[in-house]
Structure formats: structure tokens, C-alpha cells
Amino acid sequence: MGERERxxxxxxxxxxxxxxxxxxxxxxxxxxxxxxxxxxxxxxxMPTNDAIEAELxxxxxxxxxxxxRLKRLxxxxxxxxx
Numbered sequence: 001m002g003e004r005e006r007x008x009x010x011x012x013x014x015x016x017x018x019x020x021x022x023x024x025x026x027x028x029x030x031x032x033x034x035x036x037x038x039x040x041x042x043x044x045x046m047p048t049n050d051a052i053e054a055e056l057x058x059x060x061x062x063x064x065x066x067x068x069r070l071k072r073l074x075x076x077x078x079x080x081x082x
Contacts, residue, residue: 008045 015023027035048056
């Protein structure tokens with residue numbers, strides 16, 4: 001196991017050792033930017049390969065499509081309410 005994988009599993013162990021309520025409490029004290037930074041750090045620690053990266057890309061595109069659909073739906077509802 002490489003250094004990156006070891007750090008990844010240590011981060012998972014730390015996260016699992018804290019109960020959900022404590023994690024929520026901690027997240028509520030952070031700004032949105034701080035939460036993004038934590039997510040980026042955790043993501044960078046995650047071991048990947050081409051298949052995992054392709055799946056992450058697919059999921060990101062799927063989330064972007066969901067976001068666009070929600071925006072279109074909101075605009076359609078706003079037009080219908082006029």
C-alpha cells in the first residue's frame with residue numbers, strides 16, 4: 001500500500017470514528033468554501049485509476065444534467081405562473 005492509499009484509509013477511519021451528529025455540527029460551523037476545500041482534500045487523497053476517474057466524470061456530468069433540468073423546470077413554472 002502506497003503513501004496515498006494509507007492517507008486515504010486513515011482519513012476514512014477518522015471520518016468513521018466521529019458520529020454523524022458531530023460531523024454535521026462541524027460542517028455547520030464551516031463556510032461553503034471551507035466545505036469545498038475539505039471535499040477537495042478528501043478527493044485528492046482518494047486512490048484512483050482510469051475506470052474510477054471515468055465513473056467520477058460520468059457522475060459529474062449526470063449531476064450537471066440534473067441541475068440543468070431543475071433550472072429548466074423552475075423557469076417553466078415561473079412562466080406558467082405569469
